[in-house]
Amino acid sequence: MRRLLCLVLLWIAVPAFAQYPEVDAAVDALMAKDLYALGKHLPPGLEKGLADLTANEQRELSEELLPSRTLRRQGMVVRRSDSPEAIVVIEPIDPNRHNEPVTTIKLYKRISDGSECLLRLVIEAGGSGSGQFQVWLRYIDSEWRVYELEDEAGRKVELDTPDFLAKRRHTELNANEASAIGSIRSYNTAAVTYASSYPDIGCPRTAEDLGESRYGTDVDPHHAGLLDSQLTTAPFEKNGYRFSFQGAEAEYTVIARPIKFGVSGKRSFFSDQSGVIRSTEKDEEPTERDEPLQ
Numbered sequence: 001m002r003r004l005l006c007l008v009l010l011w012i013a014v015p016a017f018a019q020y021p022e023v024d025a026a027v028d029a030l031m032a033k034d035l036y037a038l039g040k041h042l043p044p045g046l047e048k049g050l051a052d053l054t055a056n057e058q059r060e061l062s063e064e065l066l067p068s069r070t071l072r073r074q075g076m077v078v079r080r081s082d083s084p085e086a087i088v089v090i091e092p093i094d095p096n097r098h099n100e101p102v103t104t105i106k107l108y109k110r111i112s113d114g115s116e117c118l119l120r121l122v123i124e125a126g127g128s129g130s131g132q133f134q135v136w137l138r139y140i141d142s143e144w145r146v147y148e149l150e151d152e153a154g155r156k157v158e159l160d161t162p163d164f165l166a167k168r169r170h171t172e173l174n175a176n177e178a179s180a181i182g183s184i185r186s187y188n189t190a191a192v193t194y195a196s197s198y199p200d201i202g203c204p205r206t207a208e209d210l211g212e213s214r215y216g217t218d219v220d221p222h223h224a225g226l227l228d229s230q231l232t233t234a235p236f237e238k239n240g241y242r243f244s245f246q247g248a249e250a251e252y253t254v255i256a257r258p259i260k261f262g263v264s265g266k267r268s269f270f271s272d273q274s275g276v277i278r279s280t281e282k283d284e285e286p287t288e289r290d291e292p293l294q
Helices: 002-012 021-031 035-039 044-051 055-065 067-073 163-197
Strands: 076-080 088-092 103-112 116-125 128-140 143-151 156-158 241-247 252-258 268-272 277-280
Touching (some): 021 076, 021 088, 021 116, 044 163, 055 067, 067 076, 163 277
Antiparallel strands (some): 116 128, 128 143, 143 156, 268 277
């Protein structure tokens, strides 16, 4: 009975002077400036998975998981509160904007059994309530780690589910593969244009022949100005794929392979002077024997 009463009291109110490691962990996660700092307060599986993401995936996930980054773009900064009534304060970076209302996040309720903890937080803008959300944490590997977020509308972000990264990676994979196919088509179009522009030469010999001169001179057979620099200068990488181009007088091949197979893409692509794009889901060099895209 006494234990039950203590738990109820914890739910009713949290002393303004209380200091809890769970709260510190939640604040550290909220204030994290990069995914590495945030990862220490996420489920171990998710922390490990972040290291396997491509740079583009990490950048997009940072926009989703790092409030401090979003706030900074809005000219705001998040800091620990000097007042015992709030845990963090969100305020303008520019001191000349001191008349704008300050947003605070306050700890409203907390319940913990030492291995799991629920924090209910209240957001106040300009001194009036503007929303609530709750954070679930678990004590794992000597760290309090955030594994679930829920807003007052009941929308949840479950960070410990196996498909949390998989869903985002699937979207990213589709986008990367679509971009690679588009780039292959751009190579094909540029090669045909090049051959018609320089009939005495025929097909371009290298990807550099399709690019622009670094010195800003007029176009010529070695700098035809037909493709952007990502596809015509080393390392020939764009949106998770690495490209290679080889040409001869009447033929050429262009290949796109994932920079990190299975992470930045699951298919490799091949095309040549026929204009047909082929693909393989094997982690190997694609060839003219692979199946054409449908």
